[in-house]
Amino acid sequence: MFARPILTALMLSALTLPALAQDADTVVAKVNDTEITLGQMAAMKIGLPPEMAGMPAPELWDLMLDQMIRQAAMAEVGEASITARDTAALAIDRRAYLAGAALERLAEFEPTDDEIQAAYEKAFPADKPVTEYDADHILLETEEAAKAVIEELGKGGDFAKLAEERSVDTGSGLNGGDLGWFTTDRMVKEFGDAVASMEKGATSAEPVKSQFGFHVIKMNDSRVQEPPALADIRDALIQQIRREKVEAEIEKVTAEAKVEKTEGLDPAVLEQDVLGVGTE
Template structure:
């Protein structure tokens, strides 16, 4: 039977230690002096479509590394002579990634049962039934265009036909302006306030302005709905709590940041060839 020598054991131990020492900074290739690391390969693998991510490790390794070597070689041809547009786009992409990474980190927590219960109670107050609204709308860019539609409706025009022809909300417009059943908290406040004040069957007699434009609204009906059991909507409540935590943290961070705006810059500068592309 084979009896390992001390030197063989030392070699195995050294190899095992080296293998265990591999991490994201491990260099897997160098192209014109630029390192490609194990971490960069792992990040690219995470971005692969599912069918490619299931490839055997050896095949996946070769495909990824070959592609990254090609990319590095091509990138090297412009890396030392970046244009203003190159630098601006790279800076924006870096900032965008860091923002998404920060938001994922903020949202990486499990709400407590008290937080989930509080979110449920806020969404479904025990003292009043939940009400849903069935409404159609026509969204216009200007108040004048909205008033023109209201006049046509008053003259007997068909709401659904006008929605299909005039609404800039093409998603609902192709369905005659139909928004389906919704609760008020799903809509922007201006829209919700207008709908809540309307009688069933009525059409708004004045445009309703929101951040999206000018709405002409038709309220088809309302109904009371029973509140779902907490466990039926636990996951949506958890996602809502996370979104609210992220939004609150974004506001806090932004409000505490040391911001110094450069004054007296002409907004029309953005219309000029700042990036030197013309």
């Protein structure tokens, strides 16, 4: 019989022994000849929605492993009778995943403060201030109807009342024709150009034709747009910088790749049953 001090020491030693080494290649189950690894389980967990990934570990483990066992069993059935369509789809899925993974890693970088400042200055150049306009309009279907409204305004007619009664743009018409503040790039070109050429307080002397009809415009005011504070749009700028870097890398890698397109193929060949799915 062990003396108590020796027994206690052995028990403590057992408790502190390191667990067996476990890595991505650790096999957690085997379905016939297919191995399911710890790495595959971990990859599956990363792709789960948050509500599932947050489940207690034992429940999540059993759920995922059961799913992967069923998947492995059915995959063997599918592989035993693999078709041309299956082979093509697997190649597409592999390419799509690898490309996505490469782009995801590329987009993980953190832009420097200088890069963020440069993106801000590019979006809101100090030497090119943007003007905002406050205008109302009455939209009519015909030029004659628009000219009639202009004539009534010239006789002292109330713009807001005429907008409510006559404008086919019912959204702004209910508000007396009010369009609020806007930049000209948000409007159709004809309307934007007309507003930008008008004096404060002026009303259209002639109808302005656009794809929507004939506009009678009242220009209320204009102002230089105040750019947002950098701190308020910092996150958006970071995402923009990342997108631009990813797009530039795609262009660079594609340009450097050796691409050989087979000449002479008729695009109409896609209308043929090249995968034999019609006979499956």
